[in-house]
Amino acid sequence: MSLLSRPDRPRSRAISFVYNIDNDKQIVHLRSLVKQGKIAQWESVIAADFSWNKLTFGMSQCEFSFMVNAMHNLLPTPDNLRLWGKTQVDLGCSLCSKSNCTLLHVLNHCPFALSQRRFTWRHDSVLRLLNWAVLKCVDAANKQTPRTWPPPIEESFIRAGESRSKSTTKLEDSLLSHANDWRVIVDLPEKNWRAMIPVEILSTLQKPDIVMWSRSTRTMIFLELTCPFEENITSAAKYKLGRYEKLVCRVRARGWQCHLLTLEVGSRGFVGASCSRALTQLGWRSSKSTILGRIGDIARRCSYVIWLHRKNKTWSPISVYGEEESDLG
Numbered sequence: 327m328s329l330l331s332r333p334d335r336p337r338s339r340a341i342s343f344v345y346n347i348d349n350d351k352q353i354v355h356l357r358s359l360v361k362q363g364k365i366a367q368w369e370s371v372i373a374a375d376f377s378w379n380k381l382t383f384g385m386s387q388c389e390f391s392f393m394v395n396a397m398h399n400l401l402p403t404p405d406n407l408r409l410w411g412k413t414q415v416d417l418g419c420s421l422c423s424k425s426n427c428t429l430l431h432v433l434n435h436c437p438f439a440l441s442q443r444r445f446t447w448r449h450d451s452v453l454r455l456l457n458w459a460v461l462k463c464v465d466a467a468n469k470q471t472p473r474t475w476p477p478p479i480e481e482s483f484i485r486a487g488e489s490r491s492k493s494t495t496k497l498e499d500s501l502l503s504h505a506n507d508w509r510v511i512v513d514l515p516e517k518n519w520r521a522m523i524p525v526e527i528l529s530t531l532q533k534p535d536i537v538m539w540s541r542s543t544r545t546m547i548f549l550e551l552t553c554p555f556e557e558n559i560t561s562a563a564k565y566k567l568g569r570y571e572k573l574v575c576r577v578r579a580r581g582w583q584c585h586l587l588t589l590e591v592g593s594r595g596f597v598g599a600s601c602s603r604a605l606t607q608l609g610w611r612s613s614k615s616t617i618l619g620r621i622g623d624i625a626r627r628c629s630y631v632i633w634l635h636r637k638n639k640t641w642s643p644i645s646v647y648g649e650e651e652s653d654l655g
C-alpha cells in the first residue's frame with residue numbers, strides 16, 4: 327500500500343471527501359432524469375462487470391449497443407419513437423397491437439410473445455445454466471461426509487497461528503453440507519417435463535423450477551427463478567414468496583425442513599442479489615462473479631433475440647449459449 331493511499335493521510339481523506347460529494351451530486355442528478363434515472367431505482371441488483379475486457383471481448387458491438395440502450399430505456403420502442411418526434415402516431419406493438427408499447431412490454435409483458443413462449447424460452451435458458459451450477463453444488467455435497475450439527479467441539483478452536491480456511495467455512499454454512507443423499511429435479515422440457523415433488527413426500531400440482539431433497543435429513547429446498555424487468559425484481563421476489571408460502575408450510579407440516587430460495591435475473595441481464603445469496607447458501611465454491619456474469623449474459627442475450635424479433639410474428643427458439651456453456655446444449 328502506498329503512503330498516499332493510506333486512510334490516515336490527509337490527501338487520501340481529502341480525495342475521498344471530494345469523491346463522495348461528487349458521487350452524491352451525480353446520484354441526485356441521475357434520480358432527476360425521467361428515463362436514465364430509472365436505473366437508480368433498481369434495488370437488489372448486484373454490480374455488473376463493465377470492465378474493458380468484458381465490454382471489448384465479451385459481447386458483439388450490436389449486443390453492447392443493446393445492453394447500454396436497454397439499460398437506459400433508449401431503444402427505439404414505439405413509445406420512444408413518438409417521444410422523440412420520429413412519428414406522430416402511436417405505432418403500437420407489432421405483435422399484439424397494444425398502444426403505447428414500451429420496452430417493458432416488448433421484453434416482459436407482450437401477450438403474443440408470451441403465447442409463443444418467448445419469455446419461457448429465456449427463463450429456461452437461464453434455468454439451464456442455473457441448474458448446471460446447482461448440480462455442481464449437489465455433486466460436491468454428495469461426495470462429502472455429512473457435517474453434524476452442532477459441529478464437533480474441537481472445530482470451535484483454532485490453533486495458535488492458524489486460521490479457519492474459507493472453504494471449510496463455506497461448506498459449514500451450506501444448506502447441503504449436512505447430507506450426502508441429495509436428489510434434484512428441474513422443470514426443463516428436455517429433462518423432467520413432468521418432474522414434480524415426489525408424491526410420497528407431498529402430493530401437489532405445484533412445480534418450483536428446481537426441487538432438491540435429502541431423505542436422511544428430511545430437508546427440501548425449492549429454487550424458483552424469475553426474469554422480470556429490473557425495476558420489478560423486488561416485487562417479483564415477493565410474489566414468488568407468496569405463491570409458494572402454502573407449499574412450504576405443507577412440507578414443514580409433514581415434518582420436513584423446507585427452504586424456498588427465489589432467484590431473480592433481470593431481463594436486461596442484471597442479476598439480482600438473491601442469486602448470489604442462493605449460491606452461497608448452496609455452497610458454491612468457484613468464482614461467484616464468473617457464474618453470475620454468465621447467468622446475466624444468457625438473460626441479456628435472450629432478451630436481445632426477443633428484441634430483434636419484436637416485429638416478427640414467427641418464432642423459433644435458438645441456442646444462446648457460448649463456447650463456455652457448450653455442454654448445456
Ligand SMILES: [Zn+2]
Nearest residue numbers: 419421422436
Ligand atoms: Zn405486444
